[in-house]
Amino acid sequence: MAKRYFITTPIYYVNSYPHVGTTLTTVVADVCARYHRMLGQPVYFLTGTDENGLKVAEAAEKAGKTPKDHTDFLAEEFKKTFLAMNVSFDDFIRTTEPRHVEATQRFFKILQDNGYVYKGVYEGWYDVSSETFYKETDLVDGKSPDGNEVRWVSEENWFFKLSAFQDRLLEHIEANPTFLLPVSRKNEVVSFVKQGLRDMCITRANPGWGIPMPGDDTKVVYVWFDALINYLAATGWPEGDWQDIWPADVHWMAKEIFTRFHATLWPAMLMGIGVDLPRHVVAHEWFTFGDMKMSKSKGNIIEPLELAGDIAAKTGCKSEIAIDVVRYSLAAQLPYGGDTNYTRDEVDRLYNGDLANDLGNALNRTLAMAHKFVGGAIPDAEIEQEAKDAIQHARSEFDRYMDSFQINKSTESALGLIRFLNKYIDTRAPWALHKDSNPALPNVLRSMLACLRAAEGLIRPIMPTAADEMARQLGLPPTKLWSEIGSDTNLPAGATLATPEPIFPRLDPKKNAESKESKIQNPKSKMETQNPTSNTPPLSPQPSALSPQEITIDDFAKVQLRVARVVEAEPVEGADKLMKLQLVIGEEKRQIVAGIRLNYKPEELIGRQIVVVYNLKPRTMRGVESQGMVLAAVDENGGAILLSPEKEAPEGATVR
């Protein structure tokens, strides 16, 4: 069997639901997978979930579930979301599956046999209460950063000889210029590796959740180490025909897990067991949601399926089409050079501009003309050279960008063909040709239809449902193969065109503004008409940004506020905002740490009366215990403005 084109996404950590970011990577990988299938290549598209690691166990406990139930539930949620997003994965791997556990253990064993794993002592200051190791330099006053007691522990653990691969790694990167992409990221990796790689501790004491180390089940394999192996585990390695799938053709991911893990550790691990390296490792940048442009509290939405639902509701397009719209917005905006702001407004702009006005309308007007001028069938005529050129150009551009994984630019190339078409229609003016009974008319209409047919193929990896609908309206079966795009046989003459129907109904900004308003006002007015005289509060009052949750006087009474006098003040060493205050509250002495150094110097505090929370649970900051909290207003810089009695108050007076 021919080697499959193997595409992966990262496996997603199952501590929350999938959001726009994880969907971005997954959808982009899906576009890639669908494209390669259309090229006629056998494809293997893998995604999955990362379920080991202590944090998962902790999250499960918090949710009152066993780790198994917890991960079963969330893995299912990821799967459901991806399927709903029309992600065509061939395999969904979970790192708790036997195939992954076995592969990890074998991998470990081979590395060990090859001499790349050695036993060492992992030493450090161990904070028992938080189960974390700290370096000497992390400690504050001999305690952990959280202020807990630490003890010197040297735990025997296993290390991976990452340092041994430094040179080979650099050679490989050098010899394969497209191994790491984009280039700016590659350079980052090179300088990272040149700084020197340190061996990595790859086991941990067994917390009862994770993959036991072969031959020593008091240890588990470090979660990052096992996670990477999923890519190989899914191929069936080392059994059977795993080499039909491996090496991976492309590992897709976001930038934060690129340099240290996928571009460094993972290749070194593979070298260590003598298995080929992936062909391409690609990192995209992030979507940001700056200015809180998209957030639930603002009534905007970032959960992909909710976003799709919202688009469908707002525009009146079919819900499956709305999924495509989200996919398009992700593909079109895939960030490369830097983070991109992903906003609801931008999604609307893409919808109206690219999809409704350009693509949808081009189909609509072409079909309408075909019905009026040439009897509603694909004419048997010549495609004009201009149109042929445009189609070839769009396709080769699409391919070129796809080769370098710039999905956003490929997407633009597809739309470029539509932009050409709209200009072409204007220039050739079929309505004028029709009026003059010009013999060129069928040629022009066939050319127009050819552009649409090609566009249907080009957008298919990105918007499979919309492509199907385009094909249906063109009266043709879906384009299956990339090679059919632009071919004459893919546009059989005589096929009956369907009645045009807007795939992407235009979003009217005016209407939208109105509906937004009514949406907000509706519930209120509804309630008033239903129950005009009653003051019954809603059943479940929800805290919101506009109306902070109310508390009762009893709640407030729990907080004891007292007037205190500052007798000493000194900066906390190693901190630049913290001030250590010695206070007298009535007869009692207290020490409080406060983040007020931005606005105050020690000498201007001494002797001053301030207000403190008297019955707050003590807490240690930077190794210094704080027995309370001072009250202060927050200025525009985030600095503190202390509250003081307006005139001298009795020592230790209560405040209410």
Place this chain on the structure above:
RNA sequence: GGCGGAGUAGCUCAGUUGGUUAGAGCAAACGGUUCAUACCCGUUAGGUCGUCGGUUCGAGUCCGACCUCCGCUACCA
């Protein structure tokens, strides 16, 4: 404070190895068209490419310093 990223047209962004009048889309103004989802096409306007220095015949592009913004994080119970 640390780490990471970014500062190019009103907005969202492109700008390959430094090379003539710095681009696209949206928004705006004007004009055209009528097949179409009040759409499409064309024209115009709008930028001292964050600031200041440096290298160079020549810098948005390279170097240095600084300023601003964002994300994560740390010490604002």
